[in-house]
Amino acid sequence: MNSKFRGTLLGVLIGDCCGAVFEGEVLDAGQKFVLRKFINKLEGVSFTAPRQKYTDDTAMTKSVARCLLKYDEKSYQKNLAVDFVKEYCSSTTSRGYGDGVQRLLVTLRKEKFEDLLGPARNQFNGTGSFGNGAAMRISPVSLYCVNKSDDFLFDLVGKTSEITHANVIGINGAILQALAIREVLKLESDDLDVNNYVTNLLESFKKIEKGEDEFGIHEQKFYTEQLEGMRKLLNKEILPSDEEVVNILGHSVNALYSVPTAIYCFLRNVNLLKGNREKLFRSTLEYAICLGGDTDTIASMACSLVGAFTGDSIIAKNLIKHCESSEEIIELSDKLYEIVFSEIFKK
Ligand code: R7I
Ligand code: MG
Ligand code: MG
Ligand code: MG
Numbered sequence: 001m002n003s004k005f006r007g008t009l010l011g012v013l014i015g016d017c018c019g020a021v022f023e024g025e026v027l028d029a030g031q032k033f034v035l036r037k038f039i040n041k042l043e044g045v046s047f048t049a050p051r052q053k054y055t056d057d058t059a060m061t062k063s064v065a066r067c068l069l070k071y072d073e074k075s076y077q078k079n080l081a082v083d084f085v086k087e088y089c090s091s092t093t094s095r096g097y098g099d100g101v102q103r104l105l106v107t108l109r110k111e112k113f114e115d116l117l118g119p120a121r122n123q124f125n126g127t128g129s130f131g132n133g134a135a136m137r138i139s140p141v142s143l144y145c146v147n148k149s150d151d152f153l154f155d156l157v158g159k160t161s162e163i164t165h166a167n168v169i170g171i172n173g174a175i176l177q178a179l180a181i182r183e184v185l186k187l188e189s190d191d192l193d194v195n196n197y198v199t200n201l202l203e204s205f206k207k208i209e210k211g212e213d214e215f216g217i218h219e220q221k222f223y224t225e226q227l228e229g230m231r232k233l234l235n236k237e238i239l240p241s242d243e244e245v246v247n248i249l250g251h252s253v254n255a256l257y258s259v260p261t262a263i264y265c266f267l268r269n270v271n272l273l274k275g276n277r278e279k280l281f282r283s284t285l286e287y288a289i290c291l292g293g294d295t296d297t298i299a300s301m302a303c304s305l306v307g308a309f310t311g312d313s314i315i316a317k318n319l320i321k322h323c324e325s326s327e328e329i330i331e332l333s334d335k336l337y338e339i340v341f342s343e344i345f346k347k
Helices: 002-020 029-043 058-070 078-090 098-108 118-126 139-143 150-161 168-185 193-208 222-234 243-247 259-272 279-290 295-310 317-319 326-346
Strands: 212-214 216-219
Touching: 002 029, 002 058, 002 139, 002 168, 002 259, 002 279, 002 295, 002 317, 002 326, 029 279, 058 216, 058 326, 078 098, 078 150, 078 222, 098 212, 139 150, 139 168, 139 295, 139 326, 150 168, 150 193, 168 193, 168 222, 168 259, 168 295, 193 212, 193 222, 193 295, 222 243, 243 259, 243 295, 259 279, 259 295, 279 295
Parallel strands: none
Antiparallel strands: 212 216
8 A cells, every 4th residue: 555655646746747848738749759758768767867847736736745744624724725835935946837826825825824715716706716726736635535434535625625726626626536546546456447437436426516406406517427428438449539538528727627538548548458557657647648738737647546556666766766856755655654554553
């Protein structure tokens, strides 16, 4: 399990570091070749410094991990807001934060964290952000909740998300990614029944997206519909092209059009590499970036799933070494593992 914890957070880091180079692009055959060469170089021994830089995806994930290490129901959310701001302000390089979130972090600081949730609710003329920023940083919550109830996980995802993302699409994207990671963390073998896995996520989301108001029960099929689209793509006899995948699932900063895409990247490669698990990390990394668009975030979320599934042993050692702050990421994973499992031993 320790290896799965490391794999999860290293997946976030490496997907982010590699994907960031191609963020916003649509990759043609030439650029896909450049991408392959680029990852080969990072996996090789001859790569020279500086190491590949991470972006906001990893920066915010580190904050979540740090604050979970000192988790206390009452102070967690404030600690996290403060840590987000500190991390944002202390960075000497541009980490590519979303435009909305940058304004929000500045507001939180200016108003001395008096109102923790108000600024997020005011984003985008009061709709709140539907960006994937809550989902991209959620993996430490899956680690923390590996043995906890669904309700505990939903609550913690909410607390972790709503400081910056008040829109239900943004928050539910984080719930989807958190559930998706926790499911594979819990698997004991490297055998994953993909159909069953998607069915479980679908069942969870049918409940989450079913609401009741004065007009009775209604169903908002946002993620449910995306998951159904994902299932169709996974079951196609002919492997869908990148264009087809992007048309159906999307590749944008909108959580609805990137979280299911990341899960699809993972599952497609699991299906393709049955009996060849050593290749799963590299292959998912490359595939996720090939889809273009929000490449750092989609690769980060997809690789986090691979790491949670296989552990860190299949990740090329040089690739780890050549990404900024990988030592710190490993340390955070190990500490999270320690507190999660020492709590169980205490019981
Ligand atoms: O969600 P967030 O943290 O962004 C994460 C993304 C990842 O790709 C990172 O790698 C980084 O590049 O950014 O940041 P937000 O600013 O909340 O949302 C991101 C973007 O989504 C915004 O800048 C908007 O362009 C768009 N967006 C919206 N546009 C209109 N209406 C998000 N919510 C809305 C909305 O409600
Ligand atoms: Mg980023
Ligand atoms: Mg960016
Ligand atoms: Mg991104």
